[in-house]
Amino acid sequence: MTAVIATRGLTKRYRGGRLAVDRLDLNVPAGSVFGFLGPNGSGKTTTIRMLLGLIEPTAGSATLLGGPVPRALHGVLPRVGALIEGPALYGFLSGRENLLRYDAADPLADPRTRRTRVSAALDRVGLAAAAGRKASAYSLGMKQRLGLASALLRPRDLLVLDEPTNGLDPQGMREIRTLVRELAADGTTVFLSSHLLDEIEQVCTHAAVMTRGRLVAEGSVAELAAGARGRLVVLTPDPADAARLLAEHGVRGVTVDGDRVTGDPPGPGTDPADLSAALVHGGVRLRGFGTERASLEDAFVALTGEGFDVAG
Numbered sequence: 243m244t245a246v247i248a249t250r251g252l253t254k255r256y257r258g259g260r261l262a263v264d265r266l267d268l269n270v271p272a273g274s275v276f277g278f279l280g281p282n283g284s285g286k287t288t289t290i291r292m293l294l295g296l297i298e299p300t301a302g303s304a305t306l307l308g309g310p311v312p313r314a315l316h317g318v319l320p321r322v323g324a325l326i327e328g329p330a331l332y333g334f335l336s337g338r339e340n341l342l343r344y345d346a347a348d349p350l351a352d353p354r355t356r357r358t359r360v361s362a363a364l365d366r367v368g369l370a371a372a373a374g375r376k377a378s379a380y381s382l383g384m385k386q387r388l389g390l391a392s393a394l395l396r397p398r399d400l401l402v403l404d405e406p407t408n409g410l411d412p413q414g415m416r417e418i419r420t421l422v423r424e425l426a427a428d429g430t431t432v433f434l435s436s437h438l439l440d441e442i443e444q445v446c447t448h449a450a451v452m453t454r455g456r457l458v459a460e461g462s463v464a465e466l467a468a469g470a471r472g473r474l475v476v477l478t479p480d481p482a483d484a485a486r487l488l489a490e491h492g493v494r495g496v497t498v499d500g501d502r503v504t505g506d507p508p509g510p511g512t513d514p515a516d517l518s519a520a521l522v523h524g525g526v527r528l529r530g531f532g533t534e535r536a537s538l539e540d541a542f543v544a545l546t547g548e549g550f551d552v553a554g
C-alpha cells in the first residue's frame with residue numbers, strides 16, 4: 243500500500259525550547275481511517291500543522307499524497323480537505339451562504355456549478371433541510387458538519403480532521419463518526435486526531451499513539467490491540483476466595499468487581515487449565531473462566547505505562 247502521509251524524523255521545537263514533536267516516523271496507508279491518538283499536549287496539532295505547511299519543522303521531512311512538504315503543497319492541497327480547530331463560519335449567514343462563500347474563495351472552483359456543488363455537500367453531511375437557517379442557530383454538531391461540508395466541496399483524496407468530535411454531545415459525536423465511516427467507504431483516506439480511545443476503536447482501521455511528542459506505536463487497530471495481553475476473567479459467587487487463590491498461584495493485578503474477578507493473564511510458564519483446577523480444588527464455584535480480548539485502551543496502558551485520563 244502507498245503512504246498518503248509519510249514523515250521521517252519529523253521534529254518541532256518551539257521557540258522557548260519546548261520539543262513538541264520528536265523524530266516522528268508516520269505512515270498512513272491509502273484508504274485507511276487513521277487515528278492519531280494521544281492525550282492533550284502530545285503533539286498532534288503541531289504535527290498536523292507541519293503536514294499542512296502552516297508551520298515549519300525544525301528537522302525531518304514529510305510527504306503528503308506523495309509530494310514533499312512544503313515544496314509540493316501547492317499542487318496537492320486541492321486534493322486535501324482539512325478541518326482544524328473548528329470551522330470558521332459567519333453566524334449571520336445561512337449554512338448554504340457560508341458554503342457559497344467558501345466555494346467562491348476557491349480559484350479552482352467553477353462558478354457555474356457552484357450551487358450544485360454546495361447542495362451536494364449539504365446533502366452529504368445531512369444539512370440540506372437546515373441549509374437556509376443562520377449558522378449562529380446551528381448546534382455545535384451542525385457547525386462541525388458544515389465545516390466538513392466545506393472540506394468536501396471538491397473531491398478529496400485525503401481528509402485531515404483535528405479532534406472532529408471535540409465538544410460535541412453523544413448524538414453529535416455519532417453523526418460525525420458515521421459521516422467519517424461513509425467518507426472512508428467512498429475511498430477517501432481519513433486522518434483524524436483524537437484523545438478519545440473508544441472513538442479511535444470505533445471508527446479507525448489504523449492508529450498511531452503519541453505521548454509527549456513521541457510515537458510509541460503504529461499499526462492496524464487490530465494489531466495494536468492484539469499486542470496487548472487481555473485480562474484473565476473469572477465469574478464466581480465466591481469472589482474473595484477466587485481472588486486469594488489466584489494471587490497465591492502467582493496471578494498479578496487481581497481485582498474484584500461484584501462476581502467478576504480479573505487479573506493479568508498468566509505467563510507462558512502457567513497453564514490457565516491449572517489455574518481453573520486450583521480454583522475448583524479450593525472450593526470456588528465457577529460460572530465462567532477465560533481471557534478477555536485486549537482493547538486499544540489495554541494496548542495504550544501497556545505501551546505507555548499510564549492510564550488514559552486526560553483533562554479537557
Ligand SMILES: Nc1ncnc2c1ncn2[C@@H]1O[C@H](COP(=O)(O)OP(=O)(O)OP(=O)(O)O)[C@@H](O)[C@H]1O
Nearest residue numbers: 256257260262280281282283284285286287288289
Ligand atoms: N505556538 C506554540 N508555541 C510554543 N509551544 C507550543 C505552541 N503550540 C503548542 N505548543 C506546545 O507543544 C506541545 C504539543 O502541543 P500540541 O497542540 O501539538 O498537542 P496536541 O496533542 O495537539 O494537544 P491538544 O489536543 O491539546 O491540541 C504542548 O506542550 C504545547 O504546549
